[in-house]
Amino acid sequence: MKADPKRVLTGEHYLDGDHACAEGALAAGCTFIAGYPITPSTEVVERISERIPTVGGIFIQMEDELASMAAVVGASWSGAKALTVTSGPGFSLMMENIGLACMLEAPCVIINVQRGGPSTGLPTLTGQADMMQVRWGSHGDYEIIALSPNSPQECFFFTIKAFNLSEKYRVPAFVMTDECVGHMTEKVIIPEADKIELFQRRYTKLPPEEYLPFKPGPNLVPEMVKAGDGYRIHATGLTHDEKGYPVMNWEAQEKLVRRLVEKIRKNADDIVEYEEEETDDAEIVLLSYGISSRVAIPAIQKARAEGIKVGVLRLIVVWPFPEKRVYELSKKIKAFVVPEINYGQIVLEVERSVHGECDAILVPHGGGWVHNPEDIYRGIKEAVK
Amino acid sequence: MNETLTKEMGVIEEKHPMENILRMDRIPHIWCPTCGIGIAVTSFAIALEKSKIPLDQVCVVSGIGCSGRVAGYVKLDSFHSTHGRAIPFATGLKLGNPKLKTVVFSGDGDIIGIGGNHFIHSARRNMDMLVLCINNFIYAMTGGQLAATTPLTANTSTSPYGNYETPFNLPYLADSCGAVYVARWTVLHVRRLANSITEALNKKGFSFIEIICPCSTIYARRNRLGSGLDLMKFYHDNSIIKHGANTKELDIGFQQKIIVGKFVDRERPTFLESLNDWNRKVFGDKFKEYGGPDDGD
Amino acid sequence: MTEIRISGFGGQGIIRCGYIIGKAASIYDGKSATLTQSFGPEARGSACSAQVVIEKDRVLYPYITVPNILVAMSQEAYTKFESNLEKNGILLIDQDLVKPEKRRDQIKFYSIPATRIAEEMGNKIIANIVMLGFFTAVTKVITKEAGRKAIFGSVPERYIELNLKAFDQGYEFGKKLLSESS
Numbered sequence: 084m085k086a087d088p089k090r091v092l093t094g095e096h097y098l099d100g101d102h103a104c105a106e107g108a109l110a111a112g113c114t115f116i117a118g119y120p121i122t123p124s125t126e127v128v129e130r131i132s133e134r135i136p137t138v139g140g141i142f143i144q145m146e147d148e149l150a151s152m153a154a155v156v157g158a159s160w161s162g163a164k165a166l167t168v169t170s171g172p173g174f175s176l177m178m179e180n181i182g183l184a185c186m187l188e189a190p191c192v193i194i195n196v197q198r199g200g201p202s203t204g205l206p207t208l209t210g211q212a213d214m215m216q217v218r219w220g221s222h223g224d225y226e227i228i229a230l231s232p233n234s235p236q237e238c239f240f241f242t243i244k245a246f247n248l249s250e251k252y253r254v255p256a257f258v259m260t261d262e263c264v265g266h267m268t269e270k271v272i273i274p275e276a277d278k279i280e281l282f283q284r285r286y287t288k289l290p291p292e293e294y295l296p297f298k299p300g301p302n303l304v305p306e307m308v309k310a311g312d313g314y315r316i317h318a319t320g321l322t323h324d325e326k327g328y329p330v331m332n333w334e335a336q337e338k339l340v341r342r343l344v345e346k347i348r349k350n351a352d353d354i355v356e357y358e359e360e361e362t363d364d365a366e367i368v369l370l371s372y373g374i375s376s377r378v379a380i381p382a383i384q385k386a387r388a389e390g391i392k393v394g395v396l397r398l399i400v401v402w403p404f405p406e407k408r409v410y411e412l413s414k415k416i417k418a419f420v421v422p423e424i425n426y427g428q429i430v431l432e433v434e435r436s437v438h439g440e441c442d443a444i445l446v447p448h449g450g451g452w453v454h455n456p457e458d459i460y461r462g463i464k465e466a467v468k
Numbered sequence: 469m470n471e472t473l474t475k476e477m478g479v480i481e482e483k484h485p486m487e488n489i490l491r492m493d494r495i496p497h498i499w500c501p502t503c504g505i506g507i508a509v510t511s512f513a514i515a516l517e518k519s520k521i522p523l524d525q526v527c528v529v530s531g532i533g534c535s536g537r538v539a540g541y542v543k544l545d546s547f548h549s550t551h552g553r554a555i556p557f558a559t560g561l562k563l564g565n566p567k568l569k570t571v572v573f574s575g576d577g578d579i580i581g582i583g584g585n586h587f588i589h590s591a592r593r594n595m596d597m598l599v600l601c602i603n604n605f606i607y608a609m610t611g612g613q614l615a616a617t618t619p620l621t622a623n624t625s626t627s628p629y630g631n632y633e634t635p636f637n638l639p640y641l642a643d644s645c646g647a648v649y650v651a652r653w654t655v656l657h658v659r660r661l662a663n664s665i666t667e668a669l670n671k672k673g674f675s676f677i678e679i680i681c682p683c684s685t686i687y688a689r690r691n692r693l694g695s696g697l698d699l700m701k702f703y704h705d706n707s708i709i710k711h712g713a714n715t716k717e718l719d720i721g722f723q724q725k726i727i728v729g730k731f732v733d734r735e736r737p738t739f740l741e742s743l744n745d746w747n748r749k750v751f752g753d754k755f756k757e758y759g760g761p762d763d764g765d
Numbered sequence: 766m767t768e769i770r771i772s773g774f775g776g777q778g779i780i781r782c783g784y785i786i787g788k789a790a791s792i793y794d795g796k797s798a799t800l801t802q803s804f805g806p807e808a809r810g811s812a813c814s815a816q817v818v819i820e821k822d823r824v825l826y827p828y829i830t831v832p833n834i835l836v837a838m839s840q841e842a843y844t845k846f847e848s849n850l851e852k853n854g855i856l857l858i859d860q861d862l863v864k865p866e867k868r869r870d871q872i873k874f875y876s877i878p879a880t881r882i883a884e885e886m887g888n889k890i891i892a893n894i895v896m897l898g899f900f901t902a903v904t905k906v907i908t909k910e911a912g913r914k915a916i917f918g919s920v921p922e923r924y925i926e927l928n929l930k931a932f933d934q935g936y937e938f939g940k941k942l943l944s945e946s947s
Binding site: 095096097099263266267268269270374377378380381452453456 | 784787788791792797798799800801802824825826827828915
C-alpha cells in the first residue's frame with residue numbers, strides 16, 4: 084500500500100530531527116498521537132498538533148506518560164496507527180504499558196529522543212543510555228524492535244520503517260533518536276507519496292465464530308481485528324490462550340511467551356538491517372548506531388589514511404541485534420570498536436555475540452555531547468595494538 | 469446436558485437470560501460467594517439491552533483487581549488493561565475510533581487509587597466514556613489493604629489498628645472535575661442501578677456511577693460485619709435515596725448512612741465535540757474531521 | 766568546510782538567522798549545512814547561539830569546533846564567544862550593541878548598525894535579517910539568491926516583503942562597505 088499524498092509533505096525541507104519524525108509519522112498514516120511534553124522530544128508533538136487538523140487524525144496531550152502509552156495501546160486496538168513520543172523520564176513511566184502493548188500485541192510506535200540521564204539528567208543535551216532500557220525496561224520476557232537514526236533525513240524514513248515493522252509483527256517499534264539528532268536541522272527530502280511503501284495491518288477474514296485473536300498466523304503473528312468489528316474479542320494483560328482468555332499455568336505461559344519472543348527472533352533476518360562497508364579484509368570493525376555512527380566517520384577516515392583496515396557495521400535496526408553477522412565477522416577480525424554515548428550497553432551485546440572470537444572495545448561517553456572523533460580514533464588505535 | 473439427551477427427553481433447552489452479554493464459556497467466575505460485583509454486571513447487562521446501543525459498538529475496559537475481571541466476562545470487545553490505566557486505555561479506544569461506546573468497569577482502588585490522575589483529567593476533558601466504579605472500600609484481590617475509599621476507623625491489613633486517613637467522596641470528586649452524570653447506588657438497588665446505567669449509557673461525555681458493593685470475604689470479615697447478606701441488609705436499612713443531593717455531603721462514614729441517587733445530570737461539550745467544533749471554526753473546510761479507521765475520504 | 770556561529774540574546778531571532786543561512790546553503794546552493802543551537806533554560810534574554818556547519822559534501826560532525834565566522838549581536842555573546850573565533854576568522858557585529866575590546870590583527874572585522882537600520886525600517890525585530898543580508902554580502906558563504914529564497918517559508922507570510930527589504934538593506938550596506946575598503 085502506498086502513502087496517502089494528502090499526508091505527505093513532498094519536497095525539500097530544512098527540518099530538525101524532531102520535526103522530521105513528525106512528518107514521517109504523518110506520512111506513515113499515523114492517526115492517533117498521545118503525548119506529554121518533555122524536552123528534547125516536544126517538537127515532535129508540537130509539529131503534529133499543528134499539522135493534524137488538516138491532515139486527519141487526533142492528537143491529545145495526556146496527563147502523563149503512563150496515560151499516553153495506555154491510550155496508544157487502546158487506539159491501536161481500535162484500528163489507528165498510534166504514536167507516542169518522549170525522552171528518558173517519560174520513557175521510564177511508559178514501561179508499564181509498553182509491556183501491555185507487547186502482551187496485547189498492539190502495533191504502535193514510540194519515539195524516544197534520548198537525553199542524558201539517569202533521572203532528570205540533562206534535559207537539553209544528548210545521550211544514548213536508554214538502549215538497554217528499550218530492550219529490557221518493562222518487566223517479564225518480551226522482544227521489541229528498535230531503530231536508531233543519525234540525521235533528520237533518517238528520522239523521517241526510520242519513523243515510517245518503525246510503523247511498517249510494528250504493523251507487520253504486532254510489537255511496539257521504537258525510534259531511538261537522541262537530542263543531537265532531534266535538535267539538528269538539515270535538509271530532508273520527502274519523496275512523493277507513491278514512493279513510500281506502507282505495510283497494511285493484517286486483519287482476519289475469518290468469521291467471528293472461527294476467529295481466535297491470539298492464534299499465530301504467518302510468521303507467528305496473529306491476524307488482528309479492530310474493536311467494533313463485531314468479533315467481541317477479549318484481550319488481557321494476563322497470560323492468555325489463543326482465545327485471549329486468561330490461563331494461569333506454566334503451560335499457557337510457555338506457549339505465549341515463547342511465541343512473543345520467537346515472532347521476533349525467528350524473523351530476525353527479515354527485521355535486522357545494517358550498513359556494512361569495507362569489512363572484507365578489515366582487521367577492525369567499527370560497530371555503531373545513531374549519532375555515534377556519524378561522528379565516527381572522521382575517525383575511520385583518519386585511521387584508514389594511516390593504513391589501518393577499518394570496516395564499518397552501522398546498525399539501522401539495533402534490536403533485534405544482528406548477532407549472526409557480528410559472529411561471522413568476529414572470526415576474521417581483531418576487534419570491534421563500539422562508540423556509544425553511555426558506559427557500555429550495546430557493547431555488551433557485541434561481547435555476547437562474538438563468543439570470545441575477538442575483542443569488543445568500548446569507546447564510552449557519559450552524555451551531554453557527542454564523541455570527539457579523536458576519541459574514537461584512539462579506540463581504533465588501541466584495538467590494532 | 470448434552471444436546472441429544474435434551475432432544476430425547478423432549479426438554480426445551482433453556483438459555484441463560486444474559487447469554488447475549490456474558491461469555492458463558494468463562495462461567496463460573498472467580499468472584500467469592502456473596503460478592504456484589506456479579507449483581508453490578510447483571511445491572512449493566514440489563515441496561516445494555518434497554519439502551520438499544522448496538523452491542524458490537526460497545527467496548528468494556530477494566531483495570532486490575534476483583535472488579536478488573538469484569539472485562540473478561542462480558543461478551544463484548546473487552547480489554548483487561550493495566551492497574552489504574554483503564555481510563556486512558558479507553559480514551560485511546562474512543563479517539564482511535566469515535567464510533568465506539570466505551571465503558572470503564574473497574575474498582576475503587578484501580579480508578580481512584582492508582583488511577584486517580586487519569587480520572588480527574590478525563591472528567592475535566594469530558595471524555596466520552598461511562599465509568600462504573602465498584603466501591604468495596606478495600607483492595608480486595610490483594611488481600612484487604614487500605615484504599616483511598618476506606619472509611620475512617622475501618623480495619624484493613626495495612627491499617628490493622630483502624631484507618632486514620634480521610635477517604636475520597638467519589639461523587640464530589642467526579643462532580644467537581646466536571647463529570648456530566650454522577651450517581652451512586654448500592655448493589656441492593658438492582659433496578660435503580662440498571663436504570664441509572666441505561667440513562668448514563670445514553671449520555672454524551674464523562675459519566676460516573678459509584679456502585680457500593682459488599683466484600684464479605686475481606687472487608688466484612690476484617691471488620692466483623694457478618695456475611696454478604698448482612699451487608700445487603702445494612703444497605704437496605706441505611707441507604708437514603710436523595711436525588712440531586714449536594715455532592716459535598718456524600719461522605720461515607722464507617723457503617724453510617726449511605727446517601728444514594730442521581731446527583732448530577734448536565735450537558736457540557738465533550739472532548740470530541742470541542743475538538744471538532746474548534747477546528748471547524750479555525751480551519752473551516754480545510755479541517756479534516758477524523759471519523760475512525762474505516763472512514764474513507 | 767565553514768563553521769559559523771551567530772550569537773546574541775534570546776528573542777533577537779538568532780536561531781532564525783542561522784536557520785535561513787543553513788537552508789540557503791543546503792537547499793538553494795547545493796551544499797550541506799547542519800544547524801545546531803544552544804540556549805539556556807530561560808526563554809528570553811539569555812545568551813543564545815546558533816551554529817551552522819557548511820560542507821561541500823555531507824556534514825559528519827554536527828557541531829562547530831573553531832568557528833571561521835562569528836556574528837555577535839550582543840555584548841554578552843561577544844565576550845563569551847570572541848576568543849573561540851579562528852585566528853584568521855571573520856567577525857561581524859551590530860555596532861550599536863557590541864563594543865569590541867582589543868582587536869586581534871588577523872581577524873577580518875565588519876560592523877553594521879543592524880538594529881538601528883531595522884528600527885528605521887519600522888521594526889527592530891528584523892535586525893536579524895538585516896544582519897543576514899550583511900553576512901551574505903561580506904562573507905559570500907551563501908549566495909544572495911539563495912538567502913532571499915530561503916526567507917520564504919522561514920518568516921510569517923505577511924512579513925515576507927519586509928524581511929526581503931531588510932535583507933537587501935543589509936546586503937547593500939555590506940557591499941558598499943566592501944567596495945569602500947578595497
